[in-house]
Amino acid sequence: MKTLLRVLPYFKEYRLLMVAGYIAVVGNAFFNLAVPRLIGIAVDEGVARQDVSELVLLSVMIVGSSALRGLCAFAQNYLGESAAQGGSYQLRRALYAHVQQLSFSFHDQAQTGDLLTRSMSDVEQLKNFTGRGMLMIFNLVLLVVGVAVALLWMNWKLALLSLVILPVLYWRAADFSRAMRPLFRAVQDQVAVVATLVQDMAAGARVVKAFGQEQREVERFDAANEQLYQRYFDSTRLQSFNTPLLNFIANAATVVMLWVSGLLVIGNQLTLGELVAFYAYLLQIVGPVRQGGFLMSMASRAAASSERVMEVLDTPIDVASPPDAIELEEVHGDVEFQHVSCEYHPGRAVLERVSFRADRGQTIALVGATGSGKTTVANLIPRFYDVSSGRVVIDGHDVRDVSLASLRRQTGIVMQETTLFSGTIRENIAFGKSDATDEDIDWAARSARADEFIARLPMGYDTRVGERGVSLSGGQKQRVAIARALLMNPRILILDEFTSAVDAATERLIRAALEELMRGRTTFVIAHRLSTVRAADMILVLQNGRLVDTGTHEELLDSSEIYRQIHASQLAEPEEVVQLRDRVFDAGEFEKELVS
Numbered sequence: 001m002k003t004l005l006r007v008l009p010y011f012k013e014y015r016l017l018m019v020a021g022y023i024a025v026v027g028n029a030f031f032n033l034a035v036p037r038l039i040g041i042a043v044d045e046g047v048a049r050q051d052v053s054e055l056v057l058l059s060v061m062i063v064g065s066s067a068l069r070g071l072c073a074f075a076q077n078y079l080g081e082s083a084a085q086g087g088s089y090q091l092r093r094a095l096y097a098h099v100q101q102l103s104f105s106f107h108d109q110a111q112t113g114d115l116l117t118r119s120m121s122d123v124e125q126l127k128n129f130t131g132r133g134m135l136m137i138f139n140l141v142l143l144v145v146g147v148a149v150a151l152l153w154m155n156w157k158l159a160l161l162s163l164v165i166l167p168v169l170y171w172r173a174a175d176f177s178r179a180m181r182p183l184f185r186a187v188q189d190q191v192a193v194v195a196t197l198v199q200d201m202a203a204g205a206r207v208v209k210a211f212g213q214e215q216r217e218v219e220r221f222d223a224a225n226e227q228l229y230q231r232y233f234d235s236t237r238l239q240s241f242n243t244p245l246l247n248f249i250a251n252a253a254t255v256v257m258l259w260v261s262g263l264l265v266i267g268n269q270l271t272l273g274e275l276v277a278f279y280a281y282l283l284q285i286v287g288p289v290r291q292g293g294f295l296m297s298m299a300s301r302a303a304a305s306s307e308r309v310m311e312v313l314d315t316p317i318d319v320a321s322p323p324d325a326i327e328l329e330e331v332h333g334d335v336e337f338q339h340v341s342c343e344y345h346p347g348r349a350v351l352e353r354v355s356f357r358a359d360r361g362q363t364i365a366l367v368g369a370t371g372s373g374k375t376t377v378a379n380l381i382p383r384f385y386d387v388s389s390g391r392v393v394i395d396g397h398d399v400r401d402v403s404l405a406s407l408r409r410q411t412g413i414v415m416q417e418t419t420l421f422s423g424t425i426r427e428n429i430a431f432g433k434s435d436a437t438d439e440d441i442d443w444a445a446r447s448a449r450a451d452e453f454i455a456r457l458p459m460g461y462d463t464r465v466g467e468r469g470v471s472l473s474g475g476q477k478q479r480v481a482i483a484r485a486l487l488m489n490p491r492i493l494i495l496d497e498f499t500s501a502v503d504a505a506t507e508r509l510i511r512a513a514l515e516e517l518m519r520g521r522t523t524f525v526i527a528h529r530l531s532t533v534r535a536a537d538m539i540l541v542l543q544n545g546r547l548v549d550t551g552t553h554e555e556l557l558d559s560s561e562i563y564r565q566i567h568a569s570q571l572a573e574p575e576e577v578v579q580l581r582d583r584v585f586d587a588g589e590f591e592k593e594l595v596s
Helices: 001-049 052-101 112-154 156-163 164-203 204-210 213-264 270-290 294-312 372-382 406-410 425-429 438-447 449-454 474-488 506-518 530-535 553-559 561-571 576-585 585-593
Strands: 335-345 348-358 363-370 389-394 411-414 492-496 522-526 536-543 546-551
Touching: 001 052, 001 112, 001 270, 052 112, 052 294, 112 156, 112 164, 112 270, 112 294, 156 213, 164 213, 164 294, 213 270, 335 372, 348 372, 348 389, 348 536, 363 372, 363 530, 363 561, 372 492, 372 522, 372 536, 389 576, 406 411, 411 474, 411 506, 425 438, 425 474, 438 449, 438 474, 438 506, 474 506, 492 506, 506 546, 536 553, 536 561, 546 561, 553 561
Parallel strands: 348 546, 363 522, 363 536, 411 492, 492 522
Antiparallel strands: 335 348, 335 389, 536 546
């Protein structure tokens, strides 16, 4: 329950609503407790003595108390729900903001479905408990205390006998809560697994159909869904056992009390009105006590959900701006790695003592086999990860000493797997510069050779691209990503060169857009094409996390056996194709000659 208490500060902005809700609970309990006493007086003073005027007066008081109780109950529910909705908004916002600040070491392991479940389903469980559950528990406590006082005042012997049941019910409720908590945690964890599978299915529908694996995916989902069913069933079975048990204990106690109180009335030690009031009080407390199992279940769900939410909020931000961070205003683009080593996991180095210098405006090609460290070098420049040792220096500043926002404003990134958001083309191009004008966006699109296809779309720049840009082709998404990078006007550029097969015309448009993007900028290219490494000012050859060779294309062909192997296996293109690309500028003519 400690983690549950840690969630409450997110509701402090709505504390006045919560306080008002608890005041309404006090009013609700007060008028609730008044009714049985008024009924008892009505029986003794009005019915037994046949005093009609007294009976009418007490009847009016009973109706009035019931109406006021209803009004307080409405205020309790409305105010509690309002505060809970506000608190869940703040909690969900804090969760989302914290996830945005977390480094790539978190995102490398996090699953989309799990994050969705934590931010939606788990926060909803906390909202339900803080909005209804806590107020209901407070109401239950007030009723138990109020009824106990009333019963002791009426007949202390009978009261003590009736209140013996409360410790038994409390013990059972506490035991039930301890048993339910791990079951609810298991349910929420499995909900996250199922959500992840659904998200994977939606994202990979084309691949599933292309490989004819629909039945396999159904079977995989069935297995996860079966586990979810079983975990829900385990929790429901325990709940189903607990509620009848609580009802049995309460009913058994009521029978005993009926027998004892009946003897007291027969012996003239208790009036008929007091007996009616006594049982009215018992009925008032039996209902809420029976709800104890439901409230304990709700508390267990909320406790399990609070653990899952706080696990994310407690995740430290590994990569953050220092308190006295330097703001990079004008960057020239000089980049230097000084004996840089990097580990994603302790003891498993992905880079070892890499050193090089890239002067402003140079194009640096990164080549090497898969897993050689090319992407890691690219990731360290905008400080997606921190180095284990050594320094990454930009214009003389260690990147760990500058603010992340200013560093990343000066770093443009265009990756193979283009990420677009489910908004309009305009919004995607302006993603890194929200204050961009229409003229800025149009310039970026023209420079990226994207303006022609955008003009052919039904709504131009206001055309929605669909989830992850599904309505655009691969080449179109690439050009939108290039336009997005151009609009930021970064001094340092990181490119993961595209390898997807596109038609000749699209490829030429993309290459022309990239050339425009690279002009005058320090550019790091994870290279996959011969033409790219030929044009590079310097090539870095990486192998198993080490920088083994540097130089130009011609120099490395003469001096580096590793580069010659990479060139032969990964970069070489048929010479006639290279010559044809250099000679032919018209895309249509290029395609015709290539086919012939």
